[in-house]
Amino acid sequence: MLAYLIFTLTIGGIYALLALALNLVWGGAGLVNLGLAGFFAVGAYASALATGAGAPILIGWGAAILAGLLAGFLVTFATLRLRDDYLAIVTLGFAEIVRLVALNERWLTKGADGVSGVRAPFKAELGVAGFNFFYLTLVAAIACLVWLALRRLDLSPWGRAAKAVREDQELARFAGKRVLRIKFEAFAVSAAIAALAGALYAHFTSYVSPDHFQPLITIYVFLAVTAGGVGRPLGALVGGYGVVLFLEATRFLAGMTPGLAPVQVAALREIVIGASLLAVLHLRPQGVFAERPPKAPRLP
Amino acid sequence: MSKILIDRRAALAGAAALAAAAAAPRATLAQAGPIRIGMIVPLTGSGGPYGPVMAKAVKAVADEINAAGGVLGRKLEILVEDDQTNPEAGVRAARKLIDVDKVTAICGTWASSVTTAVAPLCWESKTFLATVSGADSITLLPHQGFLVRTQPNTTLQGRKFGEFALEQGAKRVFFLTPQTPFADSQFVNIKAAVEKGGGVAERLIYDDKKPSYRTELDQALAFKPDALVFGGYTADTTVLVKDVFRAGFSGKKIAFAYSVNQKLVDGVPAEAVEGIYTIAPSPAEGSNAHKRLVKMIGMDNPDPYTTQVYDHINLIAMAIAQAGEASGAAIRDAIRKVSQAPGGEKVDNALDGLKAIAAKKPVDYDGASGPCDFTDIGDIADCKFRYEQVKAGKIALVKIA
Known part of the structure; x- marks a missing residue:
């Protein structure tokens, strides 16, 4: 049971990182990024391939962050003139492109077989149980660091400018904010965090394949951010952990319902997950940790 | 006011249910309890059409074995988890089966990516894995014998x-x-x-x-x-x-x-x-095992995967009996003694197999999917x-x- 809890919380940390990434770009700058799974994949593959070619794991993670930044710039560049629904569609397309490239470029990614045997840091030294505990702490520490950094960013002038872009980009531009630059920065940093989450995931489970990066994962992360509170990094952090714990709890709750065939249990789980998203939106649309808009500074 | 009360009550009920959920598996984790076998199958996602029938077949076989007294005097308990045809969800399901339910074996993994993701967890925790995935790379993994598959490779x-x-x-x-x-x-x-x-x-x-x-x-x-x-x-x-x-x-x-x-x-x-x-x-249409399976699940044309999981559960049950011990390592060491013992008695179901094993006779199982003879790395030799x-x-x- 303990091993299972440790595992669940580690995955929770990775979801928390993804939620923080989404919150930065969606809650911060108001850009709907449905391509989160794509950036997650970019990071996972970048690190898996770099370490597979002999690079140390830290270099692999650096490569993942860099690849995420680049992908983020690329996607922002391709979507400069898009907002709202249109941006969402294009970013969803981006995630599918990444998945299809990973599926077809066999020379690089081994296609549908995926990259297995991705090195896990210190696993040989620590043993399986020790490694799991070490990794839980590592992921939690990174998630907390990213949270603190984003919280700082959220409260900084940059964060206020980003939220101005979110609310009304014409007005922000009129007020002298560099809208384009803020979008680029928000998107690229968000993509880099998602890519880092991907790298952490790849080195935890030692295996990546195109099947890992289906749009479902993006939906779960949207659920995390919505439930936690859009626009507040704390909400994303708690939401990420919360969603994974909730997903796993539904496994036991649905399993306890008597008289159901396995396929009905699986369907019941999905119903419960969907219903809870509706419930959150209905009962607490601002999320558990609602955004707190900063007060206007007093003039001297 | 009343609204808050309902909320609080609902929250309490939810918390109680969660606590019960957490406590339930621990309460039933007695040593001499049932032998737990996990199944990871796609119940949703693109493999969704296959998983439900596979689960039904395995449960039917387990019921039959239990009605005849179980294995080593213990009942078989089948725990089914959905992998959503997605390796990420599959790994979470496998973790639950291995760490919480302490299953001795997992059968049925369908998508090759799910199998490749789940396999390392199995060999690290010494849990036996039987799969229906076909990708060549799977049996080349360093699985230390903890994996067999019944699907012919490419x-x-x-x-x-x-x-x-x-x-x-x-x-x-x-x-x-x-x-x-x-x-x-x-x-x-x-x-x-x-x-x-x-x-x-x-x-x-x-x-x-x-x-x-x-x-x-x-x-x-x-x-x-x-x-x-x-x-x-x-x-x-x-x-x-x-x-x-x-x-x-x-x-x-x-x-x-x-x-x-x-x-x-x-x-x-x-x-x-x-x-x-x-x-x-x-599938070995016309074989006794195939006829039994058709009768058991009431479908004329079971798909190849269903015939294969039928064989998985029969083989696992017999391997446990043969080894005299319900553990992944025991199944690994015994599975080839029941699937392909040279000169063994031909059996097409675990009931006959368990009787033969009790009588100390070697057993050669021929199943619903084929002869079920495995090579050293876990591929089927012929089909x-x-x-x-x-x-x-x-x-x-x-x-x-």
């Missing part, structure tokens, strides 16, 4: 295509395929088989979303093939067979049974599909294939061999 399938083409008198074989996980190894093995018989083989990989394959066909026909092998799925193969007919190709045509199926035959002019051969790994041909708009059986 090496075997490719060889059967090549050998069948030779049998039909084809010496020049051309393989047309979209990008699939098995496109490479399929071709390598067709080529090897054809060259062994003194022929030559060539291939072309095409984009499976094109509305026409005229240029691809020109390239293929320039090779002057005696036989074309189609490696695609139904949608692209539909376009391809029409173009092949228009191009006036008169040689042999061979395809996977899952692509040239009745739906394709109905949707294409009869003369365009006439004479196409199809090949598929065949029957079903050869069919399209005749006048109907798919007619040529042979099962």
Whole structure:
């Protein structure tokens, strides 16, 4: 049971990182990024391939962050003139492109077989149980660091400018904010965090394949951010952990319902997950940790 | 006010349910309790049509064994988890089965990516894994013997295509395929088989979303093939067979049974599909095990995966009895003693097998999916294939061999 809890919380940390990434770009700058799974994949593959070619794991993670930044710039560049629904569609397309490239470029990614045997840091030294505990702490520490950094960013002038872009980009531009630059920065940093989450995931489970990066994962992360509170990094952090714990709890709750065939249990789980998203939106649309808009500074 | 009360009550009920959920598995974790076997199958996602029947078959077998007294005096308990046809969800399901339920074995993993993701957890925790995935790479993982599969790998399938083409008198074989996980190894093995018989083989990989394959066909026909092998799925193969007919190709045509199926035959002019051969790994139809399975789940045509998980659970039950111990390592060491003991008593179900084992007789299980004999790395050594041909708009059986 303990091993299972440790595992669940580690995955929770990775979801928390993804939620923080989404919150930065969606809650911060108001850009709907449905391509989160794509950036997650970019990071996972970048690190898996770099370490597979002999690079140390830290270099692999650096490569993942860099690849995420680049992908983020690329996607922002391709979507400069898009907002709202249109941006969402294009970013969803981006995630599918990444998945299809990973599926077809066999020379690089081994296609549908995926990259297995991705090195896990210190696993040989620590043993399986020790490694799991070490990794839980590592992921939690990174998630907390990213949270603190984003919280700082959220409260900084940059964060206020980003939220101005979110609310009304014409007005922000009129007020002298560099809208384009803020979008680029928000998107690229968000993509880099998602890519880092991907790298952490790849080195935890030692295996990546195109099947890992289906749009479902993006939906779960949207659920995390919505439930936690859009626009507040704390909400994303708690939401990420919360969603994974909730997903796993539904496994036991649905399993306890008597008289159901396995396929009905699986369907019941999905119903419960969907219903809870509706419930959150209905009962607490601002999320558990609602955004707190900063007060206007007093003039001297 | 009342609204808050309901909320609080609901929250309390939820918390109680969660606590109960957390406590429940621990309460039933007694040592002499049932032997737990996990199943990870796709109940939702793209594999969704297969998982439910697979779970039903395994539960039916376990019920039958339990009614006859169980294994080593203990009941079998089957725990089914959904992998959503997604390795990420599959890993979470496997963790729950291994760490919380402490299963001795997991069977049924379907998608190759899910199997590859779950396999390391199994061998690290010494849990036995039986799978129906076909990708060649799976049995090449460092699984230390904790993995077997009942699905023929693409090496075997490719060889059967090549050998069948030779049998039909084809010496020049051309393989047309979209990008699939098995496109490479399929071709390598067709080529090897054809060259062994003194022929030559060539291939072309095409984009499976094109509305026409005229240029691809020109390239293929320039090779002057005696036989074309189609490696695609139904949608692209539909376009391809029409173009092949228009191009006036008169040689042999061979395809996977899952692509040239009745739906394709109905949707294409009869003369365009006439004479196409199809090949598929065949369940051991007509065998006793297959007949028992059909009766047990009340379906005339169980899919290959269902016949395979039927064999998984029978083999695992017998291996536990043979080893005298319910653990993953014990199953690993005993599975080949019940699947292929030389000169063993032929059995087709665990009930007979358990009796023979109790009488200290060696056992050789022949199942619903085939003979179920495993190589050292966990592939099946041989399996029957079903050869069919399209005749006048109907798919007619040529042979099962």
